[in-house]
Amino acid sequence: MSEKSAEQVLADSEYKYGFVTDVEADTIPMGLNEDIIRMLSEKKGEPEWMLEWRLKAYRRWLKMKEPRWANLDFPPIDFQALRYYSAPKKRAEAEIDPELQKTFERLGIPLHERNRLEGVAVDAVFDSVSVATTHKEMLKEKGVIFCSFSEAIREHPDLVKKYMGTVVPYTDNFYAALNAAVFSDGSFCYIPKGVRCPIELSTYFRINAMETGQFERTLIVAEDDSYVSYLEGCTAPLRDRNQLHAAVVELIAMDNAQIKYATVQNWYAGDKEGKGGIYNFVTKRGHCRGRHSKISWTQVEAGSAITWKYPGCVLEGDHSVGEFYSVALTNNKMQADTGTKMIHIGNHTRSTIVSKGISAGESNNTYRSLLQILPDAKHCRNHTQCDSMLIGPLCKANTFPNIEAENGSAVLEHEATTSRISEEQLFYLKCRGIKEEDAVSLVVNGFCKEVLKQLPLEFAVEAIKLLEMKLDKSVG
Amino acid sequence: MAVGLEQEVKNEAFVAGFDEAASRALAGESAVPALRELREVRFAEYRAVPLPTRRMEEWRRTDPARFPFERMKRLPTIPRGACAPHAWDDLFDVIVSVEDGAFDIRDRSGVLEGGQVLVAPLEQALREHADRVKPFLEKRARAEAPDKFEALGDAFWNAGFFIHVAPGVELERGVLLRYRQSGAGGILIPRVIVAVGERSRAVLVESMESPDGVELMSVVSREFHVAEGAKLQSTTLRAWGDRTVHLAGDWARLSRDARLEWITLNFGGRLTKVRFGSDGAEPGANAELDGLYFASGEQHVDQKTLQVHSSPDTYSRLLYKGVAKDKAHSVYQGQIVARPGAIRVDAYQRNNNLVLNDGARADSMPGLQIDADDLKCSHGSTVGNLDEDELFYLRCRGIDEASARKALIRGFFEDVAGRIPHECVREVVHSQVDAKIG
Numbered sequence: 001m002s003e004k005s006a007e008q009v010l011a012d013s014e015y016k017y018g019f020v021t022d023v024e025a026d027t028i029p030m031g032l033n034e035d036i037i038r039m040l041s042e043k044k045g046e047p048e049w050m051l052e053w054r055l056k057a058y059r060r061w062l063k064m065k066e067p068r069w070a071n072l073d074f075p076p077i078d079f080q081a082l083r084y085y086s087a088p089k090k091r092a093e094a095e096i097d098p099e100l101q102k103t104f105e106r107l108g109i110p111l112h113e114r115n116r117l118e119g120v121a122v123d124a125v126f127d128s129v130s131v132a133t134t135h136k137e138m139l140k141e142k143g144v145i146f147c148s149f150s151e152a153i154r155e156h157p158d159l160v161k162k163y164m165g166t167v168v169p170y171t172d173n174f175y176a177a178l179n180a181a182v183f184s185d186g187s188f189c190y191i192p193k194g195v196r197c198p199i200e201l202s203t204y205f206r207i208n209a210m211e212t213g214q215f216e217r218t219l220i221v222a223e224d225d226s227y228v229s230y231l232e233g234c235t236a237p238l239r240d241r242n243q244l245h246a247a248v249v250e251l252i253a254m255d256n257a258q259i260k261y262a263t264v265q266n267w268y269a270g271d272k273e274g275k276g277g278i279y280n281f282v283t284k285r286g287h288c289r290g291r292h293s294k295i296s297w298t299q300v301e302a303g304s305a306i307t308w309k310y311p312g313c314v315l316e317g318d319h320s321v322g323e324f325y326s327v328a329l330t331n332n333k334m335q336a337d338t339g340t341k342m343i344h345i346g347n348h349t350r351s352t353i354v355s356k357g358i359s360a361g362e363s364n365n366t367y368r369s370l371l372q373i374l375p376d377a378k379h380c381r382n383h384t385q386c387d388s389m390l391i392g393p394l395c396k397a398n399t400f401p402n403i404e405a406e407n408g409s410a411v412l413e414h415e416a417t418t419s420r421i422s423e424e425q426l427f428y429l430k431c432r433g434i435k436e437e438d439a440v441s442l443v444v445n446g447f448c449k450e451v452l453k454q455l456p457l458e459f460a461v462e463a464i465k466l467l468e469m470k471l472d473k474s475v476g
Numbered sequence: 477m478a479v480g481l482e483q484e485v486k487n488e489a490f491v492a493g494f495d496e497a498a499s500r501a502l503a504g505e506s507a508v509p510a511l512r513e514l515r516e517v518r519f520a521e522y523r524a525v526p527l528p529t530r531r532m533e534e535w536r537r538t539d540p541a542r543f544p545f546e547r548m549k550r551l552p553t554i555p556r557g558a559c560a561p562h563a564w565d566d567l568f569d570v571i572v573s574v575e576d577g578a579f580d581i582r583d584r585s586g587v588l589e590g591g592q593v594l595v596a597p598l599e600q601a602l603r604e605h606a607d608r609v610k611p612f613l614e615k616r617a618r619a620e621a622p623d624k625f626e627a628l629g630d631a632f633w634n635a636g637f638f639i640h641v642a643p644g645v646e647l648e649r650g651v652l653l654r655y656r657q658s659g660a661g662g663i664l665i666p667r668v669i670v671a672v673g674e675r676s677r678a679v680l681v682e683s684m685e686s687p688d689g690v691e692l693m694s695v696v697s698r699e700f701h702v703a704e705g706a707k708l709q710s711t712t713l714r715a716w717g718d719r720t721v722h723l724a725g726d727w728a729r730l731s732r733d734a735r736l737e738w739i740t741l742n743f744g745g746r747l748t749k750v751r752f753g754s755d756g757a758e759p760g761a762n763a764e765l766d767g768l769y770f771a772s773g774e775q776h777v778d779q780k781t782l783q784v785h786s787s788p789d790t791y792s793r794l795l796y797k798g799v800a801k802d803k804a805h806s807v808y809q810g811q812i813v814a815r816p817g818a819i820r821v822d823a824y825q826r827n828n829n830l831v832l833n834d835g836a837r838a839d840s841m842p843g844l845q846i847d848a849d850d851l852k853c854s855h856g857s858t859v860g861n862l863d864e865d866e867l868f869y870l871r872c873r874g875i876d877e878a879s880a881r882k883a884l885i886r887g888f889f890e891d892v893a894g895r896i897p898h899e900c901v902r903e904v905v906h907s908q909v910d911a912k913i914g
Contacts, residue, residue, distance in 0.1 A: 375835065390849035399845075408836060412858060416844060
């Protein structure tokens with residue numbers, strides 16, 4: 001796995017990432033029970049405490065009911081018909097595929113420009129395991145730990161034990177419990193006190209095997225006065241069957257620490273008829289534990305048959321800041337129910353929410369959020385801007401914010417709009433000789449600008465391309 | 477559509493005291509067969525609706541179990557009787573009073589004589605004007621299926637009225653509906669059907685009151701039909717006493733180019749859960765919806781509004797402003813719904829809240845549910861305390877803090893209060909606000 005993988009978040013409307021990598025895989029039998037979990041844990045060579053934790057989560061999961069409250073429509077998931085572990089046997093082979101090169105060319109990114117991404121350390125997760133982590137040595141010098149989750153369990157058990165499950169406990173929800181029981185890999189980052197992580201950290205997730213669920217777990221801990229910027233990208237092959245991706249991401253920011261977390265999600269979204277595609281059911285939460293800490297979520301959700309996630313912040317430390325910037329694009333028969341949760345516990349905590357939803361085709365795009373000011377949280381501030389753009393007569397856009405203010409000193413603002421892509425703007429651009437498709441992408445870019453500018457430059461460029469290609473042929 | 481928490485349907489389908497026997501007893505109070513039939517139909521509908529639970533999104537913040545039906549008694553059908561005159565009587569054409577177990581209809585300007593305007597109890601309307609009332613019993617103003625309490629109101633009403641304005645008639649001063657209840661323990665269930673004919677204009681003011689310290693309940697269900705080119709101006713003032721529990725479900729259906737101006741004022745009551753929707757059912761329909769609420773002490777006010785657009789080229793604008801003080805809890809849930817095909821819709825919804833102290837709570841859930849493109853729907857919502865700078869400005873000019881706060885809160889209400897067409901209602905709003913600021 002090399003640096004170029006960060007660029008792999010790109011795809012086009014025909015989903016160039018739909019190829020299957022032909023590698024020999026090491027798998028375990030289908031289905032889910034305690035023996036499977038023991039087998040999975042053993043394969044990964046995990047210590048006893050980890051297995052115990054998994055089993056506790058599994059027993060809890062058995063007692064939980066699958067939630068159905070979201071504005072989503074999907075058939076029941078047979079959790080016994082999934083394979084919970086699949087790993088390539090020859091790790092070095094993962095992802096190096098000539099088709100990727102073609103894709104880059106088509107996207108107009110000359111390969112020599114990959115050098116730009118020199119400043120990114122990548123952890124590549126292929127199906128159930130992490131295949132490679134780059135720039136490790138350099139990071140080590142700074143005291144930054146960046147490795148796969150399995151490695152962290154082996155090498156840094158104390159840190160894992162101390163932080164894992166403290167932001168998203170396995171009791172949190174149905175999919176978080178399932179993830180805790182069967183998670184296979186993911187990334188672990190630890191930024192020690194006073195360190196500003198010199199390069200971007202990145203994880204690239206790839207689902208390859210058939211009938212495999214991907215359950216990764218990411219944990220980022222930023223100690224006092226530290227800073228880290230983290231990116232994740234995801235793709236999967238074209239398959240007729242739906243595949244499940246249920247991840248858990250936990251972020252912890254101590255005093256004055258700052259975590260920036262960016263996602264460009266481009267899982268396979270199914271074909272035009274809505275056949276196949278990934279179910280992306282993810283629990284992501286950041287915990288601002290320290291004073292003046294800051295957690296910022298940026299997401300570009302352009303893939304998945306179904307996206308169901310609410311990256312949130314628990315603002316516990318006084319003066320802590322939570323941010324959520326999101327672009328969610330749905331096309332064809334995709335469904336998205338996404339948004340955020342901001343829980344204000346500390347005094348003077350602030351949060352900003354900017355959400356841009358774009359629905360095209362026959363898709364259903366829902367923004368849902370919770371903004372909660374607890375009774376003892378004084379002088380909290382929130383601003384929410386939530387816009388939806390409709391392209392085509394058959395798409396749906398919904399907005400369901402929940403605002404709960406239990407303290408008199410809070411100042412909260414929420415604004416939302418839903419409208420069709422402006423005919424006037426398109427006309428104006430077309431008058432100037434700009435093709436309709438280019439005009440649409442210009443207008444969409446402008447619409448998403450506030451969010452895209454939060455992304456690191458390379459990612460922003462690619463996210464724009466991604467949006468353009470996803471919308472290709474959806475106008476006219 | 478599954479919005480919100482998983483819905484769990486309970487098997488026991490009756491609200492305490494509102495079962496089949498109660499329905500039969502109520503039907504037996506009338507000698508009009510059409511009414512008995514109607515009650516039967518409505519009871520069947522009511523029976524089929526599941527009881528709400530806290531697991532339902534709409535009821536998450538107001539536990540349906542808090543409504544003290546089991547402690548209360550259903551009142552028998554309210555008979556005609558004498559009601560005391562009221563200072564407002566001179567300001568309206570027709571006054572309908574429901575007061576302590578009797579109702580009275582007074583025609584101050586003779587509008588009822590020509591037959592152009594009909595204001596009658598539902599029973600009498602069914603008996604004497606079946607042709608006029610029947611269409612509005614068959615065609616519902618509701619754009620959505622009723623919830624349990626709305627269905628209860630439809631089936632078990634004990635004070636039903638039908639107001640019909642013939643096409644082309646201008647009812648200038650309009651109808652005043654006053655509910656005043658002072659006996660403890662009773663459940664008053666008014667049901668009002670208003671039909672405004674083509675190109676007509678009507679004004680309706682409803683005032684609800686009860687003394688403080690008396691525990692009683694009211695369940696209101698209303699349906700307004702505004703025909704083509706007609707205009708209805710409606711003001712609902714809820715000034716119940718501090719121990720009254722109130723439930724309401726209101727719907728207005730707007731035909732082509734119809735206009736509705738509806739102002740809702742929620743001040744009284746211990747526990748209030750109201751639900752209200754307008755349906756732009758035909759092109760050109762135009763709904764202006766305004767509301768004020770002030771929850772103080774231990775009041776709980778939960779309001780849900782629905783701006784439904786089931787037809788293209790419809791317009792709605794909503795402004796709800798409220799204050800929460802002391803230990804009060806206010807809830808605003810709003811939904812703009814654009815049905816498939818409802819293009820060129822223009823809808824706006826705004827909810828502003830002042831939370832005056834810690835311990836008071838305001839929840840705001842504005843929402844958009846859009847199934848069509850080529851439209852413009854937006855909402856805005858704010859929650860905050862009084863602006864420190866504004867307070868400082870006033871105090872710099874020698875105004876003491878209490879007066880400054882009072883002025884700012886009154887000012888906060890003024891953009892809606894100023895739209896209330898009746899001076900007398902505005903005065904009540906001002907005095908209620910002043911009393912609540914304390």
